[in-house]
Amino acid sequence: MNYELSDQQKATQAEIAKFCREAIAPQAIALDSSAKDQAAGILRSNLKKLADAGYLDILLEDDLIAQCVAGEELAKACPSTFITAMSSLTAFGTALKLFGTAAQKDKYLSGLAKGEKIGCLAYTEATAGSDLGLMQTKAEKQGEGYMLNGVKDLVTNAPLANAFLVLAWTDPEAGLERGTTLFLMEKGSAGFSIGNSLETLGLCGAPTAAVSFESCRVPASAIVGAVGGGYSAVQTILEYVKLALSSMSVGIGVACLETSTIHGKTKKAFGKPIGLFEGVGAKLAIMFTLNDIGRMLTHRAAWGMLEREAESAILTSCAKLFTGEGVNEIADLAMQVHGGHGYIKGTLVEKLYRDARFASIAYGTSEMQRASIARNSLNKYKQV
Ligand SMILES: Cc1cc2nc3c(=O)[nH]c(=O)nc-3n(C[C@H](O)[C@H](O)[C@H](O)COP(=O)(O)OP(=O)(O)OC[C@H]3O[C@@H](n4cnc5c(N)ncnc54)[C@H](O)[C@@H]3O)c2cc1C
Numbered sequence: 001m002n003y004e005l006s007d008q009q010k011a012t013q014a015e016i017a018k019f020c021r022e023a024i025a026p027q028a029i030a031l032d033s034s035a036k037d038q039a040a041g042i043l044r045s046n047l048k049k050l051a052d053a054g055y056l057d058i059l060l061e062d063d064l065i066a067q068c069v070a071g072e073e074l075a076k077a078c079p080s081t082f083i084t085a086m087s088s089l090t091a092f093g094t095a096l097k098l099f100g101t102a103a104q105k106d107k108y109l110s111g112l113a114k115g116e117k118i119g120c121l122a123y124t125e126a127t128a129g130s131d132l133g134l135m136q137t138k139a140e141k142q143g144e145g146y147m148l149n150g151v152k153d154l155v156t157n158a159p160l161a162n163a164f165l166v167l168a169w170t171d172p173e174a175g176l177e178r179g180t181t182l183f184l185m186e187k188g189s190a191g192f193s194i195g196n197s198l199e200t201l202g203l204c205g206a207p208t209a210a211v212s213f214e215s216c217r218v219p220a221s222a223i224v225g226a227v228g229g230g231y232s233a234v235q236t237i238l239e240y241v242k243l244a245l246s247s248m249s250v251g252i253g254v255a256c257l258e259t260s261t262i263h264g265k266t267k268k269a270f271g272k273p274i275g276l277f278e279g280v281g282a283k284l285a286i287m288f289t290l291n292d293i294g295r296m297l298t299h300r301a302a303w304g305m306l307e308r309e310a311e312s313a314i315l316t317s318c319a320k321l322f323t324g325e326g327v328n329e330i331a332d333l334a335m336q337v338h339g340g341h342g343y344i345k346g347t348l349v350e351k352l353y354r355d356a357r358f359a360s361i362a363y364g365t366s367e368m369q370r371a372s373i374a375r376n377s378l379n380k381y382k383q384v
Pocket residue numbers: 087120121122123124125126127128129130131153154155156157200203208358361362363364365366367368371
């Protein structure tokens with residue numbers, strides 16, 4: 001068994017880490033606290049910088065380990081930039097790559113990789129998050145096309161995006177597995193409106209909003225994948241998204257460890273650096289260990305997906321669960337190491353603490369990951 005990255009992956013990691021440290025991280029706190037229009041400018045500029053340096057398209061490439069390595073470094077530098085890039089390239093771009101028509105790919109993929117176009121994925125609704133069976137959005141057949149009505153909630157990138165992948169019922173009687181379809185909706189379509197940016201606890205630089213469709217005409221050419229295959233396509237896309245979020249959690253975790261270690265070495269109490277007290281040192285050790293196991297699980301899940309392992313979806317759930325819960329614990333420990341000065345708004349550790357909270361909620365809560373993992377075990381050992 002070889003845990004080493006390839007020479008190419010190691011080189012990519014070193015280059016991206018340096019680039020993100022120098023070109024992305026210095027704006028992270030300003031991005032988090034800026035007014036929405038100013039934040040949008042910083043985000044667009046970050047995407048362009050990453051694209052011009054040749055790093056954005058890594059998120060669309062087939063090498064999932066490289067995606068994890070790049071994702072960790074970007075999230076370590078700026079979780080808001082990571083989540084915008086992830087929603088555009090992974091959630092939207094990978095979906096088009098896997099399920100899109102040639103015309104849809106031609107129109108969007110190179111623009112996404114150049115940071116000129118931004119995409120997003122919209123499946124959640126106010127009444128339907130973990131349970132998509134409660135979705136209300138419907139696309140009714142009208143001639144060759146469809147008429148779309150409904151409201152999607154909590155859509156990352158919505159205020160910035162040019163294009164949206166939207167999950168809707170096309171045949172509610174057929175149930176989720178066969179009755180939903182993904183549509184590619186473009187900004188500016190008649191009947192399509194985008195809500196104001198929501199105020200979020202963390203990842204404040206990445207805009208999130210609701211989008212509404214009111215008697216919105218959709219041509220058949222906007223269908224992504226098979227009619228009736230929308231839910232299954234979203235489940236596949238979410239495997240890539242969960243993997244990406246696992247690398248994000250590790251990136252935030254490493255940022256927490258780094259800032260806590262520096263604080264542990266520089267802040268003194270009772271005649272020595274606080275990191276030399278066992279109570280503080282033990283926290284650094286737990287943070288390191290959680291990050292290390294989280295990264296191993298994430299890379300193992302990426303490997304499982306690449307190798308089409310039978311249990312790869314479970315490995316991805318394990319990675320998302322462990323890293324999502326882990327980064328919450330790590331951020332909590334980091335706050336404790338920083339004491340009262342970490343509790344002040346505008347400090348790095350305060351931002352990381354808020355950003356980390358997203359990891360065990362979005363794109364499949366920890367409870368839903370546990371349910372999938374448990375279901376797998378129950379099926380596997382059903383003969384007992
Ligand atoms: C900042 C942000 C960005 C997001 N971006 C996007 C996006 O771009 N696109 C998109 O479509 N969505 C997005 N989401 C939505 C996100 O994926 C959902 O919030 C998430 O899936 C949970 O759904 P919910 O919020 O409806 O919570 P609910 O499903 O209502 O869950 C509430 C609680 O009930 C628990 N629960 C529910 N069912 C069960 C069960 N069977 N067993 C045990 N516990 C259960 C959950 O685990 C959770 O603790 C985003 C969310 C956030 C916060």
